[in-house]
Amino acid sequence: MATIVMLGAGIMATALSFPASENGHDVRLVGTFLDRxxxxxxQNTGVHPDLDLKVNDGVTAFQLEDxxxxxxxxxxxxxxxNSFGVEWIGEQLATLMKPGQKFLCITKGMRAAEDGTLQLLPDTIRSYMTPELAESISWNAITGPSIAGELAVHHDTAVVFCGHDKDDLEWIADLFRTDYYHVWTSTDFVGHETGAATKNIYAFAAGFAEGLLKSQGKADNRYVMYNYGAALFAQGQKxxxxxxxxxxGRPESADGLGGVGDMFVTSMGGRNVKAGTLVGQGIPFSEVRDQHMKGVTLEGVAAIKVIGKALGPLTERGVIKPEEYPLCRFLYSVVEEDAPLEIPWDKFFHDLT
Known part of the structure; x- marks a missing residue:
């Protein structure tokens, strides 16, 4: 039996407690200051209020002070x-983790330096630790299409655990593998974590078509905008x-669960898609943010702001070309400048011959 500690008692961390506890492991959920x-x-009823499910025996919840x-x-x-709290996570784990422990990251996203250099969030967490502690820890992450509620009620879910050491990955994966939670492993840590971070960008665009239909009074029309959505999805995958x-990372990692698979499920719905739908209805993003979805955590928009902003400096330095990432650049103009929804179609698929 292994002892697994999850810092954060949100729906995804708690959903992951189901396969782990069903495999006989001791699972401890430690709430943040937002999870009281x-x-x-x-602690009082055994029920996670957001999932509306009773946690399994073998799962214990702790307040942050414990x-x-x-x-x-x-x-x-x-x-x-989530990605908004990654610096806080780094500070906490720098004092709580011990040499030789294994780490499995659920948090997705990136940070960027002034020159546009992008950093994966596990590396941000690592930066808060002493070099000696960081080097002694096995760094791993979960990627792939995984909706917390579906996992918690045992719907088939397929993911990739990525890291640097194959033996460590297999050991961790075996803690969670069940007949409904299917885990593959990969040592392409950078590739899979990049896919997990960037797929959120394009989930925002997935709402545009529905919003446009609503604005035209055609939401119930026989002819919807699958063509439009498919083109945005294809450019997003590129x-x-x-x-x-x-x-x-390895480009082929983008073509599997940690890339296009995750992008597909994120584009099916959720807060980022809802925000995109409102923009598609002609509402400026600043109004969506400040009125319609005030206080709502939008991981996709956060990714657009970090990564989209980095594209300018990266272009100036010659790291990327001006014609690269036209959809991400456009989405950045939508969330930062309230640009109208005029898709730059002619800039897409520029490498086709």
Missing amino acids: EIVDSI AEKAFEGADLVMSGV ELRSFVTLMG
């Missing part, structure tokens, strides 16, 4: 906080693959 009501609910107790004897540590290559 969730932890209270689990984190040190929860981390005692941990074999595997996981981060279950750019995702290019980002993987830019970051030093």
